[in-house]
Amino acid sequence: MRALIFSLCFGVGLSASPVDAAPCGNTSSGFDAWKRDFATTAKRAGVRKKGLNALSQASYANRTIAADRNQKSFKYSLKKFMSVRGADTIVAQGRKRKARNPNFYATLERQYGVPAGVLISLHGMETAFGSFMGDSQVVSAITTLAYDCRRSDFFVPHAIGALKLVDQGAITTQTKGAKHGELGHTQFLPGNALTYGIDATGDGRVDFYNVTDALASTANFLRQKGWKPGKGYQPGEPNFSVIKQWNAASVYQQAIAIMAKRIDG
Structure with a gap:
């Protein structure tokens, strides 16, 4: 786990060693004290005043x-x-979305190599195509998980990522996402959002609540994680292992592969 946190921290620009991190806790009683300690870690990692x-x-x-x-x-x-x-609803709606806007998905595939079915399946699975992107404050959720002892090492870099996204103006303290701090159309964890976010609209800001930026960022994440253009993504094929980078649950990975194949035809 220590190796994991070093790797993740590097990805979001966290320079502090894990041993410097504030002590975790399993109840709310220590959260305020942890925040004061964590502020030192965050500042050392490059988080500025807004964050x-x-x-x-x-x-x-x-x-x-x-x-x-x-x-x-x-x-x-x-x-x-x-x-x-x-899944059946996601596939049916996904086919319609692809048919309505084929050039959009074709452009993403040309740029990143990721087929429409994969992006559409992730979009449908995560937020029902943006119809519900969460009702929890992202910063509070992700810092709570960073403080909580169960998986603190995993979530600390994402908490740093969230604070840096605040610094950049990509999110605010009021931005809502999933209960685990994921944000936007495809529910990026904040550290991944910071690292792989793409301003596909060209407006100078990465907006994960804009479907164009969100899906381009998702395609970029998969490509950077090793997606091989033109190769298969079913179990046993080269790109299935990349789907695992998005979600560690086996049933989730298999479901995405099945739905994507049905959408892609």
């Missing part, structure tokens, strides 16, 4: 902790997982 202010305003997210302890769907069988997540 540090956002950290000071973060609240302990009880709903995030409850969700983190209760991720039942990833333990389902593939058949049940696809049923619960509405």
